[in-house]
Amino acid sequence: MLTSEIEHYLREDLGYNDVSCTLVPDMEAHAVIFTKEDCTLAGLDVAKSFFDYLGINAETEYMEGNTIKKGDVIFSLHGSSVSILRAERIVLNFLGHLCGIATLTRRCVDIVRNFSDTKVACTRKTTPGLREHEKKAVIAGGGDPHRFNLSDSVMIKDNHVKMMGIESAIESARKMASFTQKIEVEVESSGDALLAARLGADIIMLDNMEPSAIIDTMTTLRKASVPEHVIIEVSGGINLGNLDEYAKTGVHVISMGSLIHQARWVDISLEFLS
Template sequence: MLISDIEHYLQEDLGFNDVSCTLVPDMEVHAVIFAKEDCTLAGLDIARSFFDYLGINAETEYDQGNTIREGDVIFSLRGSSVSILRAERVVLNFLGHLCGIATLTRKCVNIVRNFSDAKIACTRKTTPGIREHEKMAVIAGGGDPHRFNLSDAVMIKDNHIKMMGIESAVGSARKRASFTQKIEVEVESTEDALLAARLGADIIMLDNMDPGTVIETMAALKKASVPENIVIEVSGGIGPENLEEYAKTGVHVISMGSLIHQARWVDISLEFLS
């Protein structure tokens, strides 16, 4: 994390008259950060950035993506009591949020693995300012980050199609996109999926289709001898409760905005030992 970002987050939390953290004697102390529930770890690098900036020695035996149990110590800390108090809330907020995303992602990946090799991916439905960290948490949970931003790939969505039509939109994308950028087309019907395939889309997203319609569309694409290198993705209204049905459809990618915007924070705490 950039020093400017670290300072911004600390300033947001500390303000200009931090009496709370300076009430205690500034002395060398030992503290631990521990999980109060089972979870998958993410955000360890961010936590360490704050500890390094504040001169706190932080030791951990874990890596990103490790699964830990309730009561496990994530970090053992030694340093200034004032500095540890000042790092506490910002670090716990990042860890709680990002471990929540990683934990939900791991749960979804495990559900899908029982039925297929489909990738579980997130979307651009992220918190402004911390997208990079949220997507890295998805990776820690075993998921795929999808596009980090609009420049990573060209996605032709429903509003593009309403204004231009699929043919014009794909044609324009072919002219303007770099050879390194894949072109993805979002479709809502089997007919449009077949059209997108004929137009040479690299990725076809089946948007807001129920599992039965997805199966029918996959069969139609196979019957039409669509090239095997075309990636078929499904998205829209998918969560842990219906993920199993989508995992059985044969798609290559299942993208879920819920990995981030419905992830519950993990309960993580800090305690002084001496």
């Protein structure tokens, strides 16, 4: 994390007159950060950035993506008592949020693995300013980050199609995109999926389609001898309750905005030791 980012977050939390943290004597202290529930770890590098900036020695035996149990100590901290108090809430907020994303992602990946090796991906439905960290948390949970931003690839969505039509949109994308950028087209029917494939789309997203319709579309594409390099992705309305049905469809990627926006924070705490 950049120094400017660290200072931004500290400024937001400390304000101009931090009496709370300076009530205690500034002395060498030992504290631990531990989890109150089983989880998958993410955000360790973010936490370490704050500890390093504040001169706190932070030791951990874990790595991103490790699964830990309730009561396990994530970090052992040594340093200024005031500095540890100032780092506490920011670090716990990041860890709680990012571990929550990683834990939900790991759960979804495990469900899909019962049926196939289909990738589980997140989307651009992220918290402004936190996308980098939220997507890295998905990676820690075994998921795929999808696009980090609009420049990573070209996605032709329903609104593009409404204004231009699939053929014109793909033609324009092929003219404007770099050879390094894949072109993805969002469709809602087997016919449009086949059209997108024939027009040279690299990725076809089947949006808001029921599993039965997806299976029919996959059959249609196979019968049409769509090139094997074309990636088939599904998205829209997929959650823990129906994920297994989508995992059975034979698609290459299942993308879920819920990996981030529906992830519950993990309960993580800091405690000073005597």
